[in-house]
Amino acid sequence: xxxxxxxLTPEADRHATCTAAPRPDFCGIEKPAPCGxxxxxxxxxxxxRKLIPSLYRLFANRHLPDGFFMLGSDRIETxxxxxxxIMEEAVRAAFPGDFSSDSxxxxxxxxxxAEADFNSGDFFVSLPARLxxxxxxxxxxxxxxxxxxxxxxxxxxxxxxxxxxxLASEENGYSRVVVEKPFGSDIExxxxxxxxxxxxxxxxxxxxxxxxxxxxxxxNILMFRFAxxxxxxxxxxRYIDHVEITLSETLGVEHRAGYYENAGVLRDMFQNHxxxxxxxxxxxxxxxxxxxxxxxxxxKVFRSVRPVPLDRLGEYVALGQYGAGSINGAAxxxxxxxxxxxxxxxxxxxxxxxxxxxxxRWSGVPFYMRSGKRLSKGKAEIAIRFRAxxxxxxxxxxxxxxxxxxTIDPNLLVLRVQPDEGISxxxxxxxxxxxxxxxxxxxxFRYEKVFLLDAYERVLLDCMTGDQMLFVSxxxxxxxxxxxxxVIERLEGMKGGFKFPNYPSGSNGxxxxxxxxxxxxxxxxxx
Numbered sequence: 001x002x003x004x005x006x007x008l009t010p011e012a013d014r015h016a017t018c019t020a021a022p023r024p025d026f027c028g029i030e031k032p033a034p035c036g037x038x039x040x041x042x043x044x045x046x047x048x049r050k051l052i053p054s055l056y057r058l059f060a061n062r063h064l065p066d067g068f069f070m071l072g073s074d075r076i077e078t079x080x081x082x083x084x085x086i087m088e089e090a091v092r093a094a095f096p097g098d099f100s101s102d103s104x105x106x107x108x109x110x111x112x113x114a115e116a117d118f119n120s121g122d123f124f125v126s127l128p129a130r131l132x133x134x135x136x137x138x139x140x141x142x143x144x145x146x147x148x149x150x151x152x153x154x155x156x157x158x159x160x161x162x163x164x165x166x167l168a169s170e171e172n173g174y175s176r177v178v179v180e181k182p183f184g185s186d187i188e189x190x191x192x193x194x195x196x197x198x199x200x201x202x203x204x205x206x207x208x209x210x211x212x213x214x215x216x217x218x219x220n221i222l223m224f225r226f227a228x229x230x231x232x233x234x235x236x237x238r239y240i241d242h243v244e245i246t247l248s249e250t251l252g253v254e255h256r257a258g259y260y261e262n263a264g265v266l267r268d269m270f271q272n273h274x275x276x277x278x279x280x281x282x283x284x285x286x287x288x289x290x291x292x293x294x295x296x297x298x299x300k301v302f303r304s305v306r307p308v309p310l311d312r313l314g315e316y317v318a319l320g321q322y323g324a325g326s327i328n329g330a331a332x333x334x335x336x337x338x339x340x341x342x343x344x345x346x347x348x349x350x351x352x353x354x355x356x357x358x359x360x361r362w363s364g365v366p367f368y369m370r371s372g373k374r375l376s377k378g379k380a381e382i383a384i385r386f387r388a389x390x391x392x393x394x395x396x397x398x399x400x401x402x403x404x405x406x407t408i409d410p411n412l413l414v415l416r417v418q419p420d421e422g423i424s425x426x427x428x429x430x431x432x433x434x435x436x437x438x439x440x441x442x443x444x445f446r447y448e449k450v451f452l453l454d455a456y457e458r459v460l461l462d463c464m465t466g467d468q469m470l471f472v473s474x475x476x477x478x479x480x481x482x483x484x485x486x487v488i489e490r491l492e493g494m495k496g497g498f499k500f501p502n503y504p505s506g507s508n509g510x511x512x513x514x515x516x517x518x519x520x521x522x523x524x525x526x527x
Contacts, residue, residue, distance in 0.1 A: 029453070032464035034067025034140040040118065040158050041149035042072025043086060045255075046180065052111075053094035054456040059110075060103040063453075063461060067139040069263045071131065073123070075117040081488065083113035087411060095498035110138070118154055124161040136446075142173030145463055152182055156196045158204075163200025170205070175429055178207045178463055181272050183472070186488065187481040194474040198376065207463050208472040212273040212380075214455035214462075216447060217421045219470070221382070222294070224415070224423065231413075232285075234386070236361045241410065241453075241522075244383040245277050247371040247499060248527055250255070250327050251378070252505070257340030258333045264347045265319075266488055269371040275302070275480045276472070277417075281382055282357055292467040295476065302479035306356040310490050315519075317487060318512035320350030324375035325505030332374065332505045346498050349373045352513035354520075368517055370524070377527040380417035385522075386410050409440050416480075422446035
C-alpha cells in the first residue's frame, strides 16, 4: 500500500490521511457456475428491500452467470407477470437514480413465481416439475439454492418439506439452503433447528447468514491483523488494555415490534453480530485463509470465553430501554409507546456487557460490548485501546499549556465498520514550536465510497460459489447461544427488577452502562 501523510497542522484538523493503491487485477470477483435460486417468502420485506435488488445489481454488473433464474414463492395470489411488476417497483425504490429499464427487462425475464401454501406438502411435491423446465431453459442443471426469506417459525416446516421432496439431493448438482438470523431463541431451540436442517442438508450445504460478516471493513479485520507485521506482535495482553465493540443505532424498533418484544437486544444483536466481531478481533491466525480454518479459530475463541458469573450479573451486564426524546431534532416516542409494544414491557433495547477470554493471548483483557437503539449516533466499530506508557519520562518538562501534566492518552486503534468505513490510529506527537507539549494526532484511512458489492450481494455470490467464509457454522451458533442463554434466562427471571425506561432517546445510553466500565477505571469512547 502506498501511503501519503498530510502535514500535521491545526488546519488539517490534526489528522494524517492515508490513500490506498489501486486494486490489482487479480482481486476480481469470481463468476459462479449456473444455478437457480428459489426464494421462499419472495414477496416479503426482506426480498423486496434486499434480495431482489441485490440480484438485479449483480446481474446489471455482469457478476451473475449466463445460466441463472430465480423462482419466487409466497402466499400471494399472482403470476409471473404480476410478480415481476411487484419486484420492479421494489428495485426502482431501492435504486431511484440507478435503474436501467434495459437491464431490468433482461433480468426480469429470469424471474418466475409459484403461489405456495408452505403448510401443505402438495406444493413441495410439485416443485420439481416446476423447476425442471426452467433448469433446462437456462442450463443450470440441478444447481439449486433455497433461500429462507421467511419468519423463523416457518423454517422447520419448509426445510423438512424440501428434504422430504428429495430436493436436498446433490446427485446431479449442488443443493444449498440459506437461513437468515435469528437461528433459534436460545441454546435448545438452536440445537433443534440445527437438527432439523441436518436431517435434510449437510453442514457443507448449509449457509447461516449474518450479513454483518459481509460488510467491507468486517472482512478487512483479518487482512489488517495478519497482513501487517507491525500490529500482530502487539495484539495481545502485554500491549492491549481493553477492547470496545460498539453497535449503536438512532432507529427505534420501527416495524419489528412483534419480533423485538420476544427477542430484545441480547438475542437480536449480541448473539450474532457482536460476538462475531469479537471472534474476528480475538482469534488466532488460521493456518490458511479458507473457511474451514477460519471457522476453527473462531470456535477456539468461543470455547475460551469465560462464562458470565450469574450471581454477579451487575458487574458484567447493564440493560436499558429507551424513553421518549429527540433524534436529529425530531421528537420520538418511548419504546413502550411504539405500535405493537406492551405498555409495561421490560424488553431491553440497550445492553452493555463485559467478557473475558481465558487464553494466553487475552488473559485479563476485558472486552466491553454495547449495542442499543435510539442512541445519539448510529455507528459500528471496534476500538483497541493500548496500554499506557510504563513510565512518564516527560513529566518534569511538559509545558502547562495544552499538555497532559500527569498522563498521556494511550494509543487507540479504531476499526470502523459503518457508516464511515475505515481505520484510524491515534498517537502522540510534539506540538510544533514547543519544548515538550504533546498533542494526539489521528492517522486516518477511509475506504472510498465506491464499494463494488454491498453485504447481501457479497453473501449471495459466496453462496453461489460455495464459499462459507462469511457464513456461520452450526457449532459456532450453539457455542454463542451457550454463552448467552444462561444470562438471558437469569435476566428474564428478574421480574420487576428493571426500572425502564432508563435512558432518553437521543442520549448515549443508560447510566448503568457507564458505571459498568467506570468501576474498572475506564470510560466508553464517545458515540
